[in-house]
Amino acid sequence: MWVDAGSGTLAQLQRHVRLDELDAIWISHLHADHSADLLTAYYGALYADIQLTAPIPLYGPPGIAGRLAHFLTNTDIRSPMEFAFAVEELHDGHQVRVGALTLTSRAVAHGIPAFALRVETTERSLVYSGDTAPCPGLTSLAKGCDVLLCEAESAQAPSAGEQVHHTPEDAGDTARAAQAGRLIVTHVGRFLTPQQAVARAKTRFDGPIDYAAPGATFPVG
Structure with a gap:
């Protein structure tokens, strides 16, 4: 499990497990110091030297999918963040x-x-x-x-x-x-x-x- 994805945590995580070895990611809130490395993880999950068998379960606050897609989208086409993460909103x-x-x-x-x-x-x-x-x-x-x-x-x-x-x-x-x-x-x-x-x-x-x-x-x- 990866709990909160602040800046720099992805590099530390990969000292122990690859992204395709994660069972889940859990995010407490959407301030950048707790979530910013999800953006890098998206590219790592889809374009690095691994192959996901399924999107990584991602548990996070309401609106997390839209927030990630907004930051990842560089054209008028929405980034397919659901290819990397299976999002379930917390309550x-x-x-x-x-x-x-x-x-x-x-x-x-x-x-x-x-x-x-x-x-x-x-x-x-x-x-x-x-x-x-x-x-x-x-x-x-x-x-x-x-x-x-x-x-x-x-x-x-x-x-x-x-x-x-x-x-x-x-x-x-x-x-x-x-x-x-x-x-x-x-x-x-x-x-x-x-x-x-x-x-x-x-x-x-x-x-x-x-x-x-x-x-x-x-x-x-």
Whole structure:
């Protein structure tokens, strides 16, 4: 599975699997830092040295097919993005099986259609926040999960206006409220070091906390 396709992630993905070896792609929302590499993946899937036996299942927010086609179309003929991707739009409570995994999506608070993801087997579970402010949808989705992979983009909550990201403290609060077994912070904003983000999250959550450094791997359960 490829979860969120921000710029640069396709190159990292291909260190491990080819596009024709993917079982699914899941996209939390359509901001470019979470979806831009889908454009390159389209060309890779159709024109590189691989041959798809079927379009890659792509789960994403409403409108994702039209958005991709708009960016890929260079003439008055719509790009056939459906040749590369079999799109299924997410909704709150969307659930699908991918191999041995059950994927459950919940709507979260990011100012645009956005979703968090719970990936689970019969014995293990990981929840990924996507980008979101603290919200009941994420907390309920993460209830009792083994690992919560949570963004910590904001150095501080906004004094005015709509909050659309977690602070490190918020990540700790969400992990504590959900009774998660472990917290891993990701998407740390540029005004924080990973060490600062972990230290601040620790003021709110007593369980194990790590930072999702590039290339790092973590056990689940």
